Amino acid sequence: MPELPEVETIRRGLLKAMKGQCVSKIIVRRTDLRRPVPRNFIDMVSGKRILNVNRRAKYLLVILESNVVVIVHLGMSGRMVIERGTDPNIPSRKHEHIVFILEGDINVRFSDPRRFGLIEISNSKNLSSHELLKNIGIEPLSKEFNALMLVEQFKKRKRTIKSVLLDQSIVAGLGNIYVCEGLFMAKISPTRITHSLTFKEIEIFVIKIKQLLLDAIRSGGSTLKDHVSATGNMGYFQYKFLVYGREDKPCMICGEAITRINQAGRSTFFCNNCQK
Numbered sequence: 704m705p706e707l708p709e710v711e712t713i714r715r716g717l718l719k720a721m722k723g724q725c726v727s728k729i730i731v732r733r734t735d736l737r738r739p740v741p742r743n744f745i746d747m748v749s750g751k752r753i754l755n756v757n758r759r760a761k762y763l764l765v766i767l768e769s770n771v772v773v774i775v776h777l778g779m780s781g782r783m784v785i786e787r788g789t790d791p792n793i794p795s796r797k798h799e800h801i802v803f804i805l806e807g808d809i810n811v812r813f814s815d816p817r818r819f820g821l822i823e824i825s826n827s828k829n830l831s832s833h834e835l836l837k838n839i840g841i842e843p844l845s846k847e848f849n850a851l852m853l854v855e856q857f858k859k860r861k862r863t864i865k866s867v868l869l870d871q872s873i874v875a876g877l878g879n880i881y882v883c884e885g886l887f888m889a890k891i892s893p894t895r896i897t898h899s900l901t902f903k904e905i906e907i908f909v910i911k912i913k914q915l916l917l918d919a920i921r922s923g924g925s926t927l928k929d930h931v932s933a934t935g936n937m938g939y940f941q942y943k944f945l946v947y948g949r950e951d952k953p954c955m956i957c958g959e960a961i962t963r964i965n966q967a968g969r970s971t972f973f974c975n976n977c978q979k
């Protein structure tokens with residue numbers, strides 16, 4: 704599943720290809736995604752110019768003129784592939800549900816084999832109150848995400864730090880992988896109850912998680928730098944994880960075996976020796 708750095712990397716690629724372009728045609732081949740594609744989707748989007756491509760949590764927001772916003776979520780397996788110079792009338796490729804045909808010979812193709820992704824429309828004036836976006840917490844790369852804010856959130860709750868960080872209504876877009884990695888880098892055990900954390904620990908966590916996300920975006924940017932090519936290959940990049948997926952492998956700091964536990968149905972990887 705794409706996490707925040709992957710979605711941000713995709714956003715940057717889409718921005719480069721789409722900004723300023725006019726949508727000359729939309730092909731909708733399948734409407735039964737996680738939510739049905741709105742009936743008026745083609746009418747609302749066709750002929751409009753793309754002003755920007757933003758991101759909120761793991762939602763991509765394609766901002767069009769006339770206050771129209773296309774909200775895209777990639778779900779588990781969704782992709783937005785940019786192609787140049789291909790014939791837009793070529794037969795449907797497997798799992799390719801929606802094609803944006805832009806002037807200037809660019810196509811953006813939304814494919815999603817498992818169909819947990821979605822495409823929605825909103826008016827830009829009501830975007831923050833849209834039902835998909837209204838309960839989303841603070842962006843971890845924003846200034847508002849800081850130790851003071853987390854302390855406030857943490858002291859209200861008697862839950863583990865892992866579960867609070869994964870709660871999308873508190874922090875937007877942090878997934879299992881980056882929470883495991885961030886807690887390892889900050890040397891905090893994922894089983895700690897939030898109100899037991901010191902300000903210093905929280906401060907270190909904030910610095911580490913921001914660093915980690917920015918590094919991942921940077922590495923994704925280089926991996927995906929040619930994703931606008933005709934191959935359309937936009938595979939998610941492989942960041943080099945320190946604990947995630949490394950059960951029983953030696954900790955890169957102390958050499959002890961990495962532990963895997965189950966927290967709320969998700970695997971947590973951590974070093975029992977380094978993380979307190």
Ligand SMILES: [Zn+2]
Nearest residue numbers: 954957974977
């Ligand atoms: Zn260790």
